[in-house]
Amino acid sequence: MTDVSRTAISPGASPLFLREDEVRRGIELLYFGYTRLTNAIDRELATQGLGRAHHRALYFIARQPGLTVGELLKLLAITKQSLGRVLKELQDRQFILTSPGVLDRRQKLLRLTEKGADLEAELFRQLRQRLSSAYVSAGQESVSGFWHVLEGLIPESDRKMVFDLRGDNL
């Protein structure tokens, strides 16, 4: 199996010829890389009595201030009941605040309070430390490869949503 499949991974080759080993390596690195990165902020979250679900909401609200509940639901791909609980807790504890939509008053626009922004910034700082050090040790060329492969893992139908997060508030 070795020779044929080893050469078959070049761009354009049929996916069917990819070596099992290379795929397993990707699965494992993705699993460990992702879990270890998220582990980095668990302690900080725990001291605030919050969980990962709260962080995800906080993160996207920080990323797109004025986000609606519906938009956040699409990003998180969970039910409104699940999200409702998380948002209620974040609001009760004054990490976020809401305002009625301007164009459509049925909508609820989500923003971070100063307290929420402080927390998100601290969590982001810790994620940045980890990710920056991985970027630096791998080099810029590796970073763009990293991005390209991950983009390819996102189904076509979701890509616009993900790409739209970028660049509109930085």
Next chain:
Amino acid sequence: MTDVSRTAISPGASPLFLREDEVRRGIELLYFGYTRLTNAIDRELATQGLGRAHHRALYFIARQPGLTVGELLKLLAITKQSLGRVLKELQDRQFILTSPGVLDRRQKLLRLTEKGADLEAELFRQLRQRLSSAYVSAGQESVSGFWHVLEGLIPESDRKMVFDLRGDNL
């Protein structure tokens, strides 16, 4: 801000100079890439009445037949009580079988049954489809970048464990 920070990402530069935007892009792609990849097998798992936890166990047992319970615990980084429930279900439903350790009879060696191997192969096939197509569309150079960055996300103390998964049964 653009020029200085854009050049500061080269290997060896201080992580402090990384642009926030590049870090957020990595966080988001990692989140969406990872969740969408795992989504790929949820339907198949559901038809078997199994969850993600079962798949993770199945995966590592397939990867390293004869793995001990203790080794699997380290890989999964969960408590023995949590793992115990998962392994019991997998064993009851004849996806795995166990044998006493050869050198140390306190250990329990884990293997897939034929039924378990069939299921793991089918799940792997679906993951491979997704990952292969991402690899192919990104190109081989991107794939090694992808690997390098992810390796950098894994703490030094865990790296040996992850690397040791490779190459000993393929």
Next chain:
DNA sequence: CAAGATACGTCAACATGACTGACGTATCTC
């Protein structure tokens, strides 16, 4: 060989974060 460490199992209670299903209200659109 006895004492202690180790590998594994198990009982019980609980937390988190997801789910389904049903129903309510305000607001927008046609």
Next chain:
DNA sequence: GAGATACGTCAGTCATGTTGACGTATCTTG
């Protein structure tokens, strides 16, 4: 004015993790 939409909420359930305590078989070491 009728229907669709955005959001909220009550209630019950499930999957997967946690802590703490305790039991047994087996290995290791003084």
